[in-house]
Every structure is written in structure tokens, then in C-alpha cells.
Amino acid sequence: TDGSVLRIGASSFDGCHGITELVIPDGVLIIYDYAFDNCINLRSVKIPASVTTIGNNAFYNCTSLKTADLPEGVTSIGSHAFWGCTALESVKIPSSVTEIWYYAFAKCTSLKDVSFAPRSSDIDFSDWVFYECTSLVSFTFPEGVTETGSYMFYKCSSLEHVTLPQTLKTLRQSFMVCDNLKEISIPAGVKTLHSSIFSGSKLLEVLNFEGTMA
Numbered sequence: 001t002d003g004s005v006l007r008i009g010a011s012s013f014d015g016c017h018g019i020t021e022l023v024i025p026d027g028v029l030i031i032y033d034y035a036f037d038n039c040i041n042l043r044s045v046k047i048p049a050s051v052t053t054i055g056n057n058a059f060y061n062c063t064s065l066k067t068a069d070l071p072e073g074v075t076s077i078g079s080h081a082f083w084g085c086t087a088l089e090s091v092k093i094p095s096s097v098t099e100i101w102y103y104a105f106a107k108c109t110s111l112k113d114v115s116f117a118p119r120s121s122d123i124d125f126s127d128w129v130f131y132e133c134t135s136l137v138s139f140t141f142p143e144g145v146t147e148t149g150s151y152m153f154y155k156c157s158s159l160e161h162v163t164l165p166q167t168l169k170t171l172r173q174s175f176m177v178c179d180n181l182k183e184i185s186i187p188a189g190v191k192t193l194h195s196s197i198f199s200g201s202k203l204l205e206v207l208n209f210e211g212t213m214a
Contacts, residue, residue: 008035010055017041020064026050031058033078040064043087049073054081056101063087072096072117077104079126086110089135093142095119099126106131116142122167125149134158141165148174150194164190173197178204185210 005025010032013019022036022045030053036042037060045059049071056078059065065085070077072094079101082088090113091105100123105111111133119142127150130136138161139153145165152174153159159178164171164185170192175181177200184204186193188211198204 006030008032010034011037014038022046024048024051029053031055033057034060037061043067045069047071047074052076054078056080057083059085061085070094070097075099077101079103080106083107089113090115092117093123095121097123099124100129102126103128103131105129105133107133109134111136114139116140118142119144122146125152127151128154130156132156137161139163141168143167146170148172150174151176153178170194171197173199176200182206184208187211 005028007030011034013036014034015038019039019042024047026048027050033055034057037057040063042062043064044067046069053076057080059082060080061084063086066087073096075096075098077100080103082105083103084107086109088108089110093116095117112135122144129149129152132155134157136156137158140163143165144167147170150172155177157179160180162184164187166187168187168190171190172194173196175198181201182203183206185208
């Protein structure tokens with residue numbers, strides 16, 4: 001490509017069941033809402049470093065998608081962007097990402113590994129980001145994060161291990177109905193605990209406060 005394609009418009013390839021592999025050309029800046037939703041046979045997508053925004057529902061219900069390489073340069077992952085990508089097993093969040101919106105990876109039932117490139121800045125996590133990611137066993141927040149999203153891991157039934165960052169200030173009701181969560185440590189810098197944080201997480205046994213609550 002000569003870089004002439006700058007945007008992939010809303011619903012451009014909605015429901016195109018024949019697409020199995022996708023290489024988005026260099027120069028594209030924005031993948032708009034619903035651009036590839038319901039492409040149920042899409043197995044892999046390569047996103048160039050020029051992309052800054054992945055729109056709402058961009059890859060919604062792409063049930064065969066196993067790999068999605070998110071490059072440095074992406075700053076925003078829209079709501080429901082990868083909702084229901086039931087074959088997706090891993091995702092690495094680049095350091096350039098500053099916001100992950102509602103339900104971005106919800107119902108990705110095969111998602112086992114979420115990792116973050118080293119970063120020094122905050123990420124704004126909206127609510128329900130990993131809702132019903134039932135294969136997710138462990139999660140480590142990157143340093144720099146100051147607040148968790150509400151219902152962020154709601155019904156993540158396999159989640160056992162969570163590492164919260166030392167930069168955390170506010171812990172919202174993020175771990176409701178996490179059936180296998182047994183132990184968690186609250187960093188010393190946390191000043192606000194919201195209601196119902198661990199409601200329904202029936203196996204939780206050890207709650208370690210590393211500091212004192214003001």
C-alpha cells in the first residue's frame with residue numbers, strides 16, 4: 001500500500017464470513033466501530049503500528065480469532081472490541097494504550113494470558129473489561145495503574161492469582177463471583193475500597209493489607 005487508506009469505516013466488513021486472515025495495511029489510523037464484527041471465520045489479524053484507535057465492536061464475535069497482535073501506537077481499545085472472541089488465547093497490551101473501554105475482552109472464554117508491555121503511565125480501565133473470561137487463571141496489573149474497573153473480572157471463574165500494582169489508589173468492585181480466587185494482597189497505597197469488591201468469591205481465604213487505611 002502507498003498509505004492512502006487512513007481509516008477502515010464502520011461496518012465495512014461486518015459479517016464477511018469468508019475472511020480467514022487479515023493484514024491491515026500500514027498507514028491506517030483508525031479501525032472504526034463494527035469494522036469486522038461477526039467475521040466468524042477470521043483466525044488472525046495483524047494491525048500496523050500506525051493504528052491508534054480500535055473502535056467499539058471492531059472485532060465483536062469473531063469466534064475463530066486466535067491471535068491479535070496489538071502494536072505500540074494503539075492508544076484506545078473500544079468497548080466490546082473483542083467481545084465473544086471465544087478462540088482468543090492471549091493478548092499483549094502495548095505501553096501506548098491509555099484506555100480500555102467497557103467489555104473490551106468480555107466473554108473471551110479461551111483467554112488465558114493477558115500481559116502488558118513495560119510502562120510508566122496509567123491505563124483507564126472501564127467496567128466489565130474481562131467479564132466471563134472463564135479460562136483466565138492469573139492477572140498482573142502493570143505498575144502505573146491507579147484504579148481498577150468495576151466488575152472488571154466478574155464471573156472469571158478460573159481466576160486464582162491477582163497481583164495489584166503498588167501505584168493503585170482505588171479498588172472498585174472488580175472481583176465479584178471469582179469462584180477460585182483464594183488470596184489477594186492490597187497494596188499500601190490503596191486509599192479507597194468500594195463496596196462488594198469480592199462479593200460472591202466464596203473461596204477467598206486470605207486478604208492481606210500491606211498498609212493502613214486512612
